[in-house]
Amino acid sequence: MFSFKPIALGLALVAGSCGAAPLVDVLELPAQRSELALRSPLLDLAQAGQRLVAVGQRGHILYSDDEGQSWTQASVPVSSDLTAVQFPTEKQGWAVGHDGVVLHSGDGGASWQKQLDGRQLGRLMQDHYSARPDAGQWLEESKRIETEGADKPFLDLWFSDERNGFVVGAFNLIFRTRDGGQSWEPWTDRTDNPSGYHLNAISGDGEHLYIAGEQGLLLRLDDNGERFQALESPYQGSFFGISAQPGAVLAYGLRGHAYRSTDGGASWTVVKTGLSSSITASTRDGKGNLYLFGQTGQALASRDQGASFQPLDIGQPVPVYGALASRDNGLLLVGARGISQRPVVSGKQE
Structure with missing residues (x-):
């Protein structure tokens, strides 16, 4: 029961004036500016018009206006680890992460607001479900959730435009x-997730919206847009991602499946990746x-x-942990060592 988005503690140790180290809530601690942010763990990146935006641990968000040649650290109000980012428009974007964090930017990723x-999730759910006589279990x-506090991460998000979106996560x-x-x-x-499995990824193809999760969980938003219904899964291991485009959707995850x-x-067909x-x-x-990219650094390409x-x-x-194709036919990759740019070499593709 895990995602490949790295897990971090919800509290940070910050040195006090008398030399002690009191616990400080990362939800109240703005992300610290650091020259090492570019080489620290980053978990996702996205295109915001002509701008690139990357997110990662300790609330670090970086943006580039020159195709990734140089990066500037954004102003972020929290130090929670951030797992995913998306910009449905050039200026409007969202990022999610640990401690139930959802951040919004209205200026293309230069600054963010929570x-x-x-800390709000349990109360929001109680207010919503208390009005329903049939919502006892919810x-x-x-x-x-309110009693346990801010310990649940959001792992992915999907916005169709600057108003409509979903955020998904653990349990x-x-x-x-x-x-x-x-x-x-x-x-x-x-x-349709009675066991409360993690919702690891969400993706849309313009017609359908899908969720992939642990233990082979696959869901699709129904035609009325009001419920995620379970799909018959071809695999009982965890899915860590889902890539949807018109006419084809690919779910991928554990042990190269x-x-x-x-x-x-x-219906689903197995795709041979050659990865373990x-x-x-x-x-x-x-x-x-x-x-596609493997946990240990392998890369695969498909032209069909x-x-x-x-x-x-x-x-x-x-x-x-995250990838983006650049306009110069290269790849921008983020992971445990920060950001790297890689050319696409034809090699075994031909």
Whole structure:
């Protein structure tokens, strides 16, 4: 029961004036500026118009306006580890992470404001479910979450535009906004996930919206847009990511397993990757090529919408948590060693 997004403590040790080290809540501690931020663990990156934005541990967010040649650290109000970022428009973007954090930027990632954190989740759920006479188990769950405090991470997010989006995370944690994050609605009761498995990834193809999680969990938003229904899964191991595009969706995860569907998740076909390590990241380039990255640094490329993959030479292997195809036909990778740029070498692709 885990995700490949690294786990961190919800509290940071900060030296006091008398030499002691009191515990300081990372939800109240702004991210510290550091020259080492570029080489510290980063977990995801996204395109914000012409700008690149990367997020990672200790609340670090970096942005680049020159294709990744130089990076500037953003102003961030928390020090929680950040796991995912997305910009549905050039200026409007969101990031999520540990301690139930949801951050919003209205200036393309240069500065961020907190919209939600784990201290609010239980109360939001109680307020929502207390008005429903049939919501006994969800009301009890919300009380438990409030009692346990801000210890639940969000692991991924998906926004269709600057108003409508979902954030998903550990133990079936899922919230929806219809107003750009001004308010959040719990959807715990709207997922076919009775065991409360982690929701590790969410992705849409323009027609369907999918969630992938642990223990083979695969969900798809129903045609009415009101519930995530379970799909028959081809695999009982955990999925760490899902890549959806019109006509094809690929779920991938533990020990190199990947499965592809061309009928909206009604059926799945195994995709041979040749990997024994877990697949931790994916990206697509402007030509529609799909890339996968393994836990130990292997890279694969597909030119047929994920039906088959070939090894890709990207130089020295590095663990990859997030990837983005650059406009110069290269790859931007983030992981335990920060940001790296890699050319795409044809090699075994041909």
